[in-house]
Every structure is written in structure tokens, then in C-alpha cells.
Amino acid sequence: MSNTHKIPSMPLEGLPRSHAHSKTHRRHAWFGLVSSVLLAASLTACGSSVELDDVPVEDRSASAVSPLTQGGGAGTSAVDPRGVSGVEVTSDGALQPDKMERIVYFDYDSFVVKPEFSAALEAHAKLLNANRSRRVALEGHTDERGGREYNLALGQKRGEAVRRALSLLGVSEAQMEAVSFGEEKPAVVGFDEAAFAKNRRVELTYR
Amino acid sequence: MKRKLDLTRFDSWVPTQRRTVLGAVAALPLLAWPLRDARAQFRVEVSGVGLTQYPFSAVSFRGNDAAGQDVAAIVRADLERSGQFRFVAPVAGGLDETSRPDFGPWRDKRADALVTGSVMRLADGRFDVRFRLWDVVRGQDLGGLSLPVTAAELRLAAHRISDYVFEKLTGEKGVFSTRIAYVTKVGPRHTLWVADADGEGASAALTSPEPIISPSWAPTGAQLAYVSFEARKPVIYAHDIASGKRRLLANFRGSNSAPSWSRDGRQLAVTLSLSGNAQIYVVSASGGEPRRLTQSASIDTEPVFSADGKSLYFVSDRGGSPQIYRMAAQGGNAERVTFNGNYNISPAPSPDGRWLAFISRVNGVFRLHVLELASGTVTAISETSADESPSFAPNSRMIVYATRDKGQESLMTTSVDGRIKTRLAGAQGDIREPEWGPFQR
Numbered sequence: 001m002s003n004t005h006k007i008p009s010m011p012l013e014g015l016p017r018s019h020a021h022s023k024t025h026r027r028h029a030w031f032g033l034v035s036s037v038l039l040a041a042s043l044t045a046c047g048s049s050v051e052l053d054d055v056p057v058e059d060r061s062a063s064a065v066s067p068l069t070q071g072g073g074a075g076t077s078a079v080d081p082r083g084v085s086g087v088e089v090t091s092d093g094a095l096q097p098d099k100m101e102r103i104v105y106f107d108y109d110s111f112v113v114k115p116e117f118s119a120a121l122e123a124h125a126k127l128l129n130a131n132r133s134r135r136v137a138l139e140g141h142t143d144e145r146g147g148r149e150y151n152l153a154l155g156q157k158r159g160e161a162v163r164r165a166l167s168l169l170g171v172s173e174a175q176m177e178a179v180s181f182g183e184e185k186p187a188v189v190g191f192d193e194a195a196f197a198k199n200r201r202v203e204l205t206y207r
Numbered sequence: 208m209k210r211k212l213d214l215t216r217f218d219s220w221v222p223t224q225r226r227t228v229l230g231a232v233a234a235l236p237l238l239a240w241p242l243r244d245a246r247a248q249f250r251v252e253v254s255g256v257g258l259t260q261y262p263f264s265a266v267s268f269r270g271n272d273a274a275g276q277d278v279a280a281i282v283r284a285d286l287e288r289s290g291q292f293r294f295v296a297p298v299a300g301g302l303d304e305t306s307r308p309d310f311g312p313w314r315d316k317r318a319d320a321l322v323t324g325s326v327m328r329l330a331d332g333r334f335d336v337r338f339r340l341w342d343v344v345r346g347q348d349l350g351g352l353s354l355p356v357t358a359a360e361l362r363l364a365a366h367r368i369s370d371y372v373f374e375k376l377t378g379e380k381g382v383f384s385t386r387i388a389y390v391t392k393v394g395p396r397h398t399l400w401v402a403d404a405d406g407e408g409a410s411a412a413l414t415s416p417e418p419i420i421s422p423s424w425a426p427t428g429a430q431l432a433y434v435s436f437e438a439r440k441p442v443i444y445a446h447d448i449a450s451g452k453r454r455l456l457a458n459f460r461g462s463n464s465a466p467s468w469s470r471d472g473r474q475l476a477v478t479l480s481l482s483g484n485a486q487i488y489v490v491s492a493s494g495g496e497p498r499r500l501t502q503s504a505s506i507d508t509e510p511v512f513s514a515d516g517k518s519l520y521f522v523s524d525r526g527g528s529p530q531i532y533r534m535a536a537q538g539g540n541a542e543r544v545t546f547n548g549n550y551n552i553s554p555a556p557s558p559d560g561r562w563l564a565f566i567s568r569v570n571g572v573f574r575l576h577v578l579e580l581a582s583g584t585v586t587a588i589s590e591t592s593a594d595e596s597p598s599f600a601p602n603s604r605m606i607v608y609a610t611r612d613k614g615q616e617s618l619m620t621t622s623v624d625g626r627i628k629t630r631l632a633g634a635q636g637d638i639r640e641p642e643w644g645p646f647q648r
Contacts, residue, residue, distance in 0.1 A: 084411070085449065085450055086413065087413050137440065139439075147522075147595060149552075150506070150522060150552050152464050152485075152508070153464075153478065154506070155462075179439075179440035179480075180440075181441075185418065191614075205439070207439070
């Protein structure tokens with residue numbers, strides 16, 4: 001509606017609307033040049049041969065109404081600036097090593113890798129050290145309590161904890177990337193501690 | 208030619224469900240997805256006690272039958288949803304923007320303002336939507352507009368009328384013609400939507416099997432930045448809404464999140480984990496190397512520019528628990544902003560610089576709070592327990608936020624004093640991560 005325009009003149013008493021544009025325009029000096037330009041622009045915008053309709057004004061109070069004023073406009077351009085063109089993303093798969101524990105669980109509000117996961121991490125370190133071309137993402141997750149962005153940062157902290165543990169086991173930094181999903185990808189949907197405990201985790205995902 | 212006036216009363220008005228398809232869809236980087244979503248409008252849920260509501264009426268627009276949207280009904284719904292207006296059923300008889308009403312019967316009905324208008328199909332297929340606003344009490348013409356629009360813009364024209372009426376009668380700019388972005392999750396499908404501020408006319412900007420979070424509007428309203436997990440890690444994109452073209456803004460080692468545009472649109476504050484912990488950086492809107500703003504061993508995240516653009520609010524747990532801090536936009540020393548409780552996150556400044564909305568955990572529940580920056584007064588403005596992601600309307604009068612009700616995530620709007628709330632619930636699935644867009648032209 002970029003060509004939103006004021007109706008330059010409201011029809012006076014008894015005047016058909018189509019005449020109002022021109023007649024009132026001539027009559028009222030205060031419209032002046034600006035109004036002419038606006039009128040010309042608006043008529044052009046409306047299409048060259050558009051006749052305004054001939055509805056007789058129902059003026060029940062027998063007094064004139066004032067001109068409509070200029071508005072901000074809502075925009076009608078060739079490319080609709082308010083249009084929305086959508087995009088769809090598709091998922092890809094990943095090949096994971098068989099028979100390896102790939103999840104490390106964490107206590108509430110904790111970022112410490114517990115000793116019970118040492119054996120699993122040693123197995124991953126062995127695989128990665130033997131295959132320097134293998135890459136693994138350490139995907140940190142939190143339970144769903146709290147804010148999404150803050151949880152993303154907390155999940156990152158868990159991913160980094162596992163990265164440091166693997167680094168101590170000799171894995172090259174170039175083979176690992178700690179990332180976070182925050183609370184966005186719960187392993188278990190639920191609002192109790194059992195679900196929360198399953199969701200506070202780092203998944204080792206080979207890429 | 209004589210025209211018959213349509214005088215349908217609004218009493219039985221039902222919002223029209225909408226399922227239109229975008230006209231032209233250009234070749235896009237990924238699959239073009241011209242989705243339109245049929246959703247309920249935001250519904251008024253709580254009315255403030257003792258609130259003064261301005262009584263108004265709107266007559267069905269002459270010629271509206273030829274158009275797909277009931278303009279007067281949309282204006283009515285907009286104004287009622289603001290909580291500041293009460294609808295009065297119209298007096299029988301035909302009126303449009305060219306007629307001067309006989310005010311007696313309207314005064315008898317206690318309608319203080321009246322909207323009249325017409326919808327006329329133009330030769331090029333568009334519609335000329337015209338209206339006039341009357342001060343019934345004074346018998347005064349408060350002006351009107353002619354809005355030539357395409358059929359797809361009829362709702363927008365109606366929202367423009369609502370904005371006009373709202374501003375004339377309250378002195379505050381209306382936000383009915385603005386847009387909101389939000390994310391839905393239905394089964395495994397995550398969708399970023401752009402919708403009218405009333406929740407209708409939603410269009411999908413991005414659909415993904417992986418999560419999408421933290422949408423942030425560019426100051427012009429033409430682009431959204433957001434975090435998408437489609438690459439199996441959080442990466443920040445800038446997305447041109449009209450064309451669907453996307454570009455990578457931040458895809459650094461580790462996590463990239465929490466984008467927030469600067470007031471001039473030239474750069475974005477973001478959170479990156481390049482250093483091994485979440486820290487705040489700025490990146491140019493055209494891409495390039497990030498510049499680090501915080502240097503802590505703690506978590507620093509959720510940066511957002513202040514209303515004047517000179518400082519950044521952010522969340523840090525440097526003091527042992529997540530709290531909101533403020534520092535200069537160039538970085539440097541930070542001062543703590545929140546002091547009550549041990550969990551204060553998601554700062555959202557009002558565009559007028561007066562308020563800071565945020566989420567505070569109190570007694571184990573997460574609730575929307577508003578801090579009056581000048582006085583330091585903090586007020587809880589919800590009774591729900593899982594509030595998230597507040598965002599101010601561009602007129603600083605309303606806040607949109609996410610909450611959970613009976614296990615389902617929904618969106619709420621609230622006045623800054625918390626007295627007027629509306630809810631937008633999806634037909635199915637969860638609605639979250641709302642972000643109110645700027646004024647547009």
C-alpha cells in the first residue's frame with residue numbers, strides 16, 4: 001500500500017463522489033500543488049481508467065465532512081515486502097560405531113563426567129586414536145527446566161567436559177567438536193526426575 | 208448506479224479461517240514451501256478489574272461482500288483484543304465513509320467513536336478500502352484514509368485502520384499492522400512462522416526436522432536471524448522474509464546462538480562457544496570474523512541491545528547463578544541489573560527504554576517479570592509457571608511471551624501492568640519463541 005493516498009476531497013453535500021475529486025479540487029486553494037500531485041499519483045496507482053463510483057452522498061446532517069488525511073500506507077509493490085517464502089530443511093543420517101555406549105549422563109546442575117563412564121570414553125578414545133580421520137561430535141543436552149538459550153550454554157558445558165576427558169585420553173582436538181542442543185532434543189519426554197535424568201547427557205555422534 | 212448497503216450486524220461474527228497460497232514462489236536455496244497456516248486469533252483471557260474501556264462501534268463496510276475479508280470485523284477484533292476498547296452494536300441504517308452520521312442514536316447507544324467505510328473493487332483487481340472515524344460525542348470528523356490494496360492485503364488494510372483508530376483515540380501508536388515470528392513444534396516438524404500481530408495469516412518461513420530457536424527481527428522487519436539445528440549443531444542464519452533467501456551469519460566451532468540485531472541493523476550480538484564456554488561476540492550483518500565482547504570463565508549469553516543501542520543486556524552466571532548484567536555495546540565492565548532470586552534470564556528491553564522484561568525463577572516456577580529501569584521496581588506480571596522468551600511490542604505497551612498450559616506450549620500477550628492478557632494456542636502441537644516485529648513503514 002505504498003500508494004496509500006488521502007482522498008483529496010470529500011464530496012460536498014449532494015455531490016457525486018466522482019465529481020468531488022475534480023470540483024472540490026478546483027474550489028479549495030488550500031489543497032494546492034501537493035494535493036494535485038497526490039491526486040495524480042493516486043489516480044495513476046489506481047489504474048488509468050478507473051472511474052470512482054457515483055454513489056450519492058448520504059449526508060444526513062447537511063454539513064460537509066472534511067478531507068481524509070494522508071496515511072502511512074501498507075505497501076503494494078511489485079515484490080510484496082510482506083510476503084513470506086518458505087524453506088524446508090531435510091535431515092541427513094550418520095554412521096555410528098556398533099556396540100559402543102555413546103551416551104554420558106550427568107547429575108542435576110553438574111558438568112562433571114562421572115567415573116562410571118570412564119570405560120566407555122576410553123573405548124571411544126581408542127577408536128579415534130586408531131582412526132585419525134574419524135570425527136565425533138560431543139552433543140550436550142540438558143533437561144527442559146529453565147530458558148532455552150541458557151540451557152544451550154549449559155549443554156555446551158557438558159559437551160566441553162567430555163571433550164576435555166577425551167583430550168586427556170590422547171584424542172586430537174581436530175577430531176572433536178563439542179556442540180549443544182540445550183533442552184531442544186530430549187531423549188525422554190516427561191516432567192519428572194526420571195525423564196530429566198535421561199535428558200542430562202552428552203551424546204557422542206560420529207560424523 | 209445505486210448501491211445496496213450491507214448492514215450485517217457483528218453479533219454473530221466468527222473469525223474466518225484462512226488458507227491462501229502465496230502467488231509467486233521463486234526458486235529458493237532449498238525446497239520452496241508456500242505454507243499458510245489456519246490458526247486461531249489471540250483471544251482475550253483476562254480483563255483488568257476496574258479498567259476503563261473506550262466504547263466504539265464499526266459499521267460493516269459498504270461493498271465488503273465482494274472481498275474475502277470482513278474489514279469492520281477485523282477492526283473490531285483488533286480493538287477489543289487490546290483490552291482498551293469495548294464494542295457497541297451498531298445502529299441500524301446504512302453508513303459509509305462519505306456519510307455524516309446522525310449522531311443522536313449513536314449517543315443513545317453510548318458509542319463514543321464510530322468507524323464507517325467502504326470496500327470497492329478497482330479495475331486492476333485490487334480493492335480500495337476507505338474509512339472514516341467519527342467522534343460521536345463531539346460530532347467531529349476524525350479523518351480517514353483510502354488504502355488501495357491487493358486481495359492478499361485486505362487484512363493488513365484492516366489492521367492499518369485499527370492502528371489509525373487506536374492512535375487517534377489513545378494517543379499511542381497501534382501495533383495491529385505489525386508482525387510476530389514464532390516457532391511451532393508438531394511431532395518432529397519445527398516451523399518458523401511469520402504472522403499478523405493477531406496470530407492470523409501465518410506463513411511458514413522455515414520448516415525443519417531439527418529445532419529452530421531464538422528468532423530476532425532486523426530493525427527494518429525485512430529479515431529474521433535465528434538459530435537452526437539443521438546441521439546437527441546450533442548455527443545462526445539471517446533469513447530474508449520476502450524472498451526466503453538465507454545466509455549463514457555464524458557457523459563457528461562449537462555452538463552459535465542468541466542472535467540480536469543492533470539498532471542500526473549493521474551488526475548482531477551473538478553467543479559463541481569458540482573459547483570453550485558461551486561468550487558474547489558481535490558479528491557484522493554481512494558476515495565476517497566475530498569480535499569478542501566478554502572475557503569470562505563463566506557462561507555469558509542472551510545479549511540484547513538496549514533501546515538507545517549504547518549498551519548490551521546479557522545473562523551471566525559469573526556470580527554463581529544466572530543474572531542479568533549490562534555493559535557498553537563495545538564491551539568492557541559489566542554491572543549487575545537483577546538482584547532478586549538466583550535465576551534471572553532472557554532480558555528484553557522495551558523500545559522506549561523504560562522497561563526490561565525478563566524471566567525470573569521464584570519458588571521453583573519461571574515467571575515473567577518487568578523491571579522499571581528508572582526506579583528499579585520489579586513486578587511479576589503473570590501467574591503461570593513456565594514462562595519464556597519475552598519480547599516487547601514496538602509501541603512498548605505489550606509483551607508477547609511463551610508459557611505452558613496443561614502441558615501444551617502457547618503464546619500470551621500482556622499489557623505491561625499485566626492486567627490484559629490474550630492467549631494464542633495452536634490447533635495442535637506447541638507454540639514457542641515469539642518475537643514481536645518492528646513498526647513497518
